[in-house]
Amino acid sequence: MSPAWLRPRLRFCLLLLLLLLLVSAARGCGPGRVVGSRRRPPRKLVPLAYKQFSPNVPEKTLGASGRYEGKIARSSERFKELTPNYNPDIIFKDEENTGADRLMTQRCKDRLNSLAISVMNQWPGVKLRVTEGWDEDGHHSEESLHYEGRAVDITTSDRDRNKYGLLARLAVEAGFDWVYYESKAHVHCSVKSEHSAAAKTGGCFPAGAQVRLENGARVALSAVKPGDRVLAMGEDGNPIFSDVLIFLDREPNRLRAFQVIETQDPPRRLELTPAHLLFIADNHTEPAAHFRATFASHVQPGQYVLVAGVPGLQPARVAAVSTHVAMGSYAPLTRHGTLVVEDVVASCFAAVADHHLAQLAFWPLRLFPSLAWGGWTPSEGVHWYPQLLYRLGRLLLEESSFHPLGMSGAGS
Secondary structure, three states, rough: OOOOHHHHHHHHHHHHHHHHHHHHHHHOOOOOOOOOOOOOOOOOOOOOOOOOEEOOOOOOOOOOOOOOOOOOOOOOOHHHHHOOOOOOEEEEEEOOOHHHHEEEEEHHHHHHHHHHHHHEEEEEEEOOOEEOOOOOOOOOOOOOOHHHHHHEEEOOOOOHHHHHHHHHHHHHHHOOOOEEEEEEEEEEEEEHHHHHHHHHOOOOOOOEEEEEEEOEEEEEEOOOOOOEEEEEEEEOOOEEEEEEEEEEEEEEEEEEEEEEEEEEEEOEEEEOOOOOOEEOOOOOOHHHHHEOOOOOHHHHOOOOEEOOOOOOOOEEEEEEEEEEEEEEEEEEEEEEOOOEOOOOEEEEOOOEEOOOHHHHHHHHHOOOOHHHHOOOOOOOOOOOHHHHHHHHHHHHOHHHHHHOOOOOOOOO
């Protein structure tokens, strides 16, 4: 008889395994028609009503596009966060004749390009039109996200106002973090900042963060390959070398916001995304196996983390916590579900607060390694398996089990 605390987890894993089997069967069978099945009709898109916004929360809240982070000028350091959009399927009004409307964050650009395709599919011969993008001239209200290249005002190329309600719905479907049918003359769309959006992708380390291989070499995560054996922590709290199974996320060219954890006695410095799990204790006398997993964003100075020492693993007091933005992010999964990065012990998991539950949920990958490689394994981006886990977890677990920033439909 399993203990009571384990039963919900067993139910979770059984449901997960059943779903995985169904997904694997669907992948194996391909797109062929199943005898006796009926094709599901396309989902009917409901236009947004005038003055309606989605999601139904204020724009600058966590559930939408998030807080204003300050105006970006051409002379500011943050100007490098903006990228031009030369998509020929989008018409840019550019009434300033400076190209400003084409400048936007990468997240905004991705959503806009996706919407452009939807518009052409919905109305053949019609293109997406941007009337306002990045604003460098102060034409919008105070703390407008237009000043950060995170907002666009859009219409259709034929300027048919009867289309704007459905255009707003298409923008929601394209992944904009907040859409507002603001005016009879346009639809307003905005996205989260690159910093907060990066945190939402789950748990990663920067490309240059180093791990220790079994042969004693120290290598950057960007050079690690599946099959390598890296220093990790076993269930008993002792160091162990563990096989790298897959990368849950690997994005070398994306800007990410990292939580910086600095320790003393001994001094260590680890960067990881805020939703990543780190093992901590409130005092240095706790055995390593009893350190609990918590989100990196919840770690406080004065707490203790585990670091690689001589011999074995030892506690180190957190001296400072800060944030840092860097390029590239890597999230390896080891057989033991842990790894030592920059000599600090961390979980391989993120977004969900329970490390042991996450380790159980990834059990099929350890038992059937072919699952990791079957179907689709990207050279960049998020692996399909953690995306599936996250969506399933959202159905089965309480909201308090997740990091506030979530994962934006992906992550580890």
